[in-house]
Amino acid sequence: xxNYIFGKNNVLELLKNSDRNVSKILIMKGIKxxxxxxxxxxxxxxxxxxxxxxxxxxxTQYKEYLHQGVIAYVSPVKYIQFEDFLSKEKIYKKIxxxxxxxxxxxxxxxxxxxxxxxxxxxxxPSRRNALIxxxxxxxxxxxxxxxxxxxxxxxxxxxxxxxxxNFWIIATxxxxxxxxxxxxxxxxxxxxxxxxxxxxxxxxILKKSDFRVKIPILSKFDSxxxxxxxxxxxxxxxxxxIQKSGNVV
Amino acid sequence: xxNYIFGKNNVLELLKNSDRNVSKILIMKGIKxxxxxxxxxxxxxxxxxxxxxxxxxxxTQYKEYLHQGVIAYVSPVKYIQFEDFLSKEKIYKKIxxxxxxxxxxxxxxxxxxxxxxxxxxxxxPSRRNALIxxxxxxxxxxxxxxxxxxxxxxxxxxxxxxxxxNFWIIATxxxxxxxxxxxxxxxxxxxxxxxxxxxxxxxxILKKSDFRVKIPILSKFDSxxxxxxxxxxxxxxxxxxIQKSGNVV
Numbered sequence: 001x002x003n004y005i006f007g008k009n010n011v012l013e014l015l016k017n018s019d020r021n022v023s024k025i026l027i028m029k030g031i032k033x034x035x036x037x038x039x040x041x042x043x044x045x046x047x048x049x050x051x052x053x054x055x056x057x058x059x060t061q062y063k064e065y066l067h068q069g070v071i072a073y074v075s076p077v078k079y080i081q082f083e084d085f086l087s088k089e090k091i092y093k094k095i096x097x098x099x100x101x102x103x104x105x106x107x108x109x110x111x112x113x114x115x116x117x118x119x120x121x122x123x124x125p126s127r128r129n130a131l132i133x134x135x136x137x138x139x140x141x142x143x144x145x146x147x148x149x150x151x152x153x154x155x156x157x158x159x160x161x162x163x164x165x166n167f168w169i170i171a172t173x174x175x176x177x178x179x180x181x182x183x184x185x186x187x188x189x190x191x192x193x194x195x196x197x198x199x200x201x202x203x204x205i206l207k208k209s210d211f212r213v214k215i216p217i218l219s220k221f222d223s224x225x226x227x228x229x230x231x232x233x234x235x236x237x238x239x240x241x242i243q244k245s246g247n248v249v
Numbered sequence: 250x251x252n253y254i255f256g257k258n259n260v261l262e263l264l265k266n267s268d269r270n271v272s273k274i275l276i277m278k279g280i281k282x283x284x285x286x287x288x289x290x291x292x293x294x295x296x297x298x299x300x301x302x303x304x305x306x307x308x309t310q311y312k313e314y315l316h317q318g319v320i321a322y323v324s325p326v327k328y329i330q331f332e333d334f335l336s337k338e339k340i341y342k343k344i345x346x347x348x349x350x351x352x353x354x355x356x357x358x359x360x361x362x363x364x365x366x367x368x369x370x371x372x373x374p375s376r377r378n379a380l381i382x383x384x385x386x387x388x389x390x391x392x393x394x395x396x397x398x399x400x401x402x403x404x405x406x407x408x409x410x411x412x413x414x415n416f417w418i419i420a421t422x423x424x425x426x427x428x429x430x431x432x433x434x435x436x437x438x439x440x441x442x443x444x445x446x447x448x449x450x451x452x453x454i455l456k457k458s459d460f461r462v463k464i465p466i467l468s469k470f471d472s473x474x475x476x477x478x479x480x481x482x483x484x485x486x487x488x489x490x491i492q493k494s495g496n497v498v
Contacts, residue, residue, distance in 0.1 A: 105354070113477050118467030139474075146470045181488050218367030218487055221395045224480075225388075228362050231477035232484040238467055239430050 108139025
């Protein structure tokens with residue numbers, strides 16, 4: 001299930017903006033030909049990609065996915081090597097790190113927000129965390145093609161390396177004293193770490209962080225979804241960036 | 250599928266904090282007895298609620314839900330009448346309105362954030378929007394029991410009524426000029442309106458709004474998930490509330 005993309009928007013996004021190889025596209029016979037389907041067909045022709053109209057029955061094997069009658073077979077997403085990311089030249093880099101986000105919808109949703117916010121990379125461990133699969137791609141609405149995806153074996157080692165390379169590590173932690181908006185995110189390289197919904201960030205990573213921040217809760221019900229929590233912190237960085245630069249976006 | 254709650258956390262939340270009637274609780278035989286299961290059993294005994302251990306096979310009918318071996322049969326969630334909500338005494342009220350949020354996961358997730366942020370109600374139309382069902386409850390992690398749920402037939406009429414009652418209507422709209430953080434959310438009643446992912450807010454509602462705000466995007470990829478977008482705006486109100494009051498939360 002690694003190598004296909006489903007859903008009208010996702011397939012369209014893939015054809016428009018990704019350099020991944022598409023081996024073929026399946027379209028359900030009799031599907032209501034919306035503008036998007038027309039565009040998918042047009043782009044496939046332009047790019048010389050095989051597309052097939054198949055009867056509804058052939059799609060039952062994909063029934064657990066919201067394919068909307070469109071599926072593309074693709075080469076796997078490209079992971080970037082951590083070292084290659086570090087060596088890229090940029091004034092300041094912004095990273096999101098997930099430490100134990102196991103729900104693929106949440107991972108995809110975090111990637112989606114990170115891309116909208118102009119982040120450069122997402123780093124995630126190869127164990128105890130969702131990896132990039134078809135569900136992540138779908139939830140990201142294709143955002144996985146717009147950010148460096150870095151899978152690492154040891155998050156702890158990676159964080160040491162980031163610190164050596166002039167990154168500030170910001171951990172989100174419900175027990176933190178500072179609120180997420182108390183940090184100045186401008187004019188520095190930073191990595192924001194999000195932990196698992198159940199256990200938060202592992203203690204090793206928490207100890208290595210330069211800042212710990214919390215999202216304040218105004219009720220007794222203390223239970224933000226991790227993708228929503230990530231969005232809140234990520235967008236504080238956007239707001240500060242725009243306000244400091246004086247740009248109206 | 251309206252009237253049960255599934256998942257360990259949700260059932261526990263229900264037993265602890267809800268006044269809904271629970272007719273029975275089903276627990277899967279041989280389930281790993283975590284602290285949470287013990288607590289569910291203990292609370293059921295205290296409250297005189299029937300609980301049954303059933304073999305795994307009996308749970309296949311619920312297989313599309315992440316029940317984790319625990320299901321509670323409950324009375325439906327209680328909706329609040331719009332007029333009753335208006336007549337409640339409170340200095341300032343905060344509302345979230347969804348206009349066409351059809352994905353139950355997103356609706357549940359928005360409710361979850363709204364409750365964490367101390368919002369008083371969610372208002373949604375009876376058509377073209379998800380209603381409160383088991384998936385919404387699960388995604389909300391039980392937050393539906395901590396906020397006034399107001400279903401209305403006409404959102405347009407409801408917004409007129411809100412304005413008559415001294416509420417400011419804030420619409421999120423990608424074409425807005427102002428950013429979401431340009432509004433002063435303190436010292437007023439307000440309702441934030443979130444539209445559908447595909448079409449945004451309907452034009453009638455948009456016209457009636459007092460403010461239109463956008464979430465700025467720092468890349469070419471302009472596609473925030475609606476629950477994440479809601480979280481970003483909702484938390485700007487929290488931040489302003491805390492900063493104005495001078496309270497450290």
